[in-house]
Amino acid sequence: MNPRIEIHRDRQSLADALARLVADAAARAISARRRFAIALAGGSTPKDAYERLAQPPWRMRIDWAKVDVFFGDERCVPPQHADSNYRMAREALLTHVPLDPKRIFRMEAERSDLGRSARDYAERLRSTLGAAPNAVPQLDLVLLGIGEDGHTASIFPDVVELVEGPELVARVYSNAKQSWRMTLTLPVLNAAREVVFAAAGAGKRDVIARILDQLRGGDTGLPLPAAMVRPESGQLAFLLDREAAGDPGERTKQP
């Protein structure tokens, strides 16, 4: 698999590019199907892009009333907790744009019965996206980050077998993070029309190089979770800043 790679000067231009990409994907989806279903990434990298989407020009260019917002994963904390991915997205974007509140689908990862909550979320994915009983719901766009251990969403190297399906949403315990998480599983990520990884900083350079090698069939080491994201028919892209991309000369086109 040969993903599209964009290398941006710094975090700010990466955030600008990611906001533009989301707006373009929304326009395509809404024009084609009168709706846009996105799964937001957690972590710190996408926050700047979410803030841009809440400001001109993107705030006015997206028909927010036709947008369904899902989440790629969530920490098992209440929605107002500082670690909540929902809280980060809410403060950076969701409260600043005219979304239909009924079309914001928060992962209720604080519930005591996490397995039940994961099953409920999977059902909301199915019913909202109109997937056939045995089909995997298709999101228009999935945003993902990458951890230095190669994890993405909450698919950590030590839980991969739990997230290869058939469940659409899984509860996982991350030894790395010493915490429970809820996450979309690989089948959902790989069914999406478009998957975009956003990563910045020199700390990500080595793992991104390994992931790209694995995607291209090079690195035959233990598969890294982020390298297991291979959309069946969708587009795959990496939006990187120069630090995360390593030597830009070794990689494909500049933006």
Ligand code: 6PG
């Ligand atoms: C989370 C994310 C996780 C994140 C990566 C990268 O809940 O933390 O789902 O997969 O995207 O850890 O995080 P940064 O963007 O903060 O480097």
